[in-house]
Amino acid sequence: MSTWDWQVFCKDTIEGEIQPGCFGKGGDITYLDWLLSAWGWTLSVSLLALLLALVLGALIGIFRTTPSKTLVAIGNVWTELFRNIPLLVQVVLWYHVLPALIPPLKSLPSFVLVVFALGFFTSARIAEQVRAGIQSLPKGQRYAGLAMGLTLPQTYRYVLLPVAFRVVIPPLTSESMGIIKNSAVAFAVSVSELTMFAMQAQEETSRGIEVYLAVTALYFVSAIVVNRIAIFIEHKVQVPGMAGGH
């Protein structure tokens, strides 16, 4: 193989000239500027989708453990629908098929659609983990809560969920790291995130190995930061002697 050429990131994206200082000036951008902006898109898609997935996933997971048959049915349908269709297919459905059926969706930017697609897909997986977390608690806890005169929502709020959420932090950590990697599907619907940058920049610069290495490093750094934050939270909230504690 030929030698490394890391200068490629200092080239501007119009003429391919190396810019002093590596950042573009006056509206021009270098590949480094573009790489950083692509990283921003990757993080935005991932974090918004993660937020959506956590809220919906927790809700649906709770639904599936309630005594209400309707709520359990809604939770089951939701989970099976979103986890049994490949992610890329879901993204394409959101982008090409749903707007054809529901015209107002056409005006939404593809960024929003991909956040929905990725968020709903991940929410099904999180719902399953939250359900498993709640069901891992002894049944007696629920009965004890209800016997003390707490309503069902109060039993969840003060008895079940505080333990269940601590139990599911480790699988949720994997899920949060996974969503960053899964956000690569956003390239399919014209969001200029890291994967799209990699495909395009390697074509323009002919320095595919450098470009892919840089993008790989950014994915790795993003995922590891999420991992560290999750471990920090895990330690912060742990209660000695309680399930999920050490």
Add this chain to the structure above:
Amino acid sequence: MKKTLLALAAVLATASVMAQPTDTLKKIKDSGSVTMGVRESSGALSYTLGDGKYVGYHVEICQKVLADVQKQLGLAKLDVKYQPVTSQNRIPLVQNGTVDIECGSTTNNAARQKDVAFAVTTFVEEVRIAVKANSGITNINQLNGKNVATTTGTTSVQTLRKHERATGVDFKEVFGKDHADSFLLLESGRADAFVMDGAILAGNIAKAKNPADFKLVGEVLSVEPIAIMIRKDDPAFKTAVDDSIKAMMKSGDIAKLWSKWFEQPIPPSNTKVGMPANDNTKAAWATPNDKPMEDYAKK
């Protein structure tokens, strides 16, 4: 310690021998086989029919070139292996020797000439604009503020960017993940135009439900010589390939091949691409050359 150093030196020496320019003709002669790099789906230039069968304008040119090479080497039998490549891996695969001759749709440009060599240009691609026939759009300036589709990982993305910079026209770019996806953006109305290589546009329009709904408009945005790719620093092989292609250009065989793949019905669906050779391509046949894309832009 000394032994380790010696061993290290020996390894380094072997490595540097391996890094020497390879003699592809010798390799073909010694092994009795050659590997052709082909594309799964590069319009009529190079595509698969399934079952490991590859056809197209460039594939057929390469088959003729390899037949000439076989004759030149006096081989009784030459085993041609087909190796599908992508835009991402084609250059590394040619460099490391996996592929001996790449017959796809590779643009000859100055950056790539640092890594690989190109045979004489067999096709000059023109980047064009496809729009819906009833859109009323006839030139690129009418696309100001409109959604313009193109495909991720192609030079057209850069062409659009340069055009925006030079003329101050503001496109809203939408990127399809592949050509079929970009065409769907145009078809479904998410994009008002699809900017891409003319051959690819013509191919997609030919395959559309109703080809009359679409047309190519406006000026040529960029000109790109497309050529067969071989390893760098292998003059004997380059001469052999070039001579074979030049003979086809001189005899008019290449124009017949063009007509076969771009003007007649082609497998698998027996539809026509319907694209006569453009003037730049004819000029490249008349005066064979391996000039990179940058030389075309200067004119």
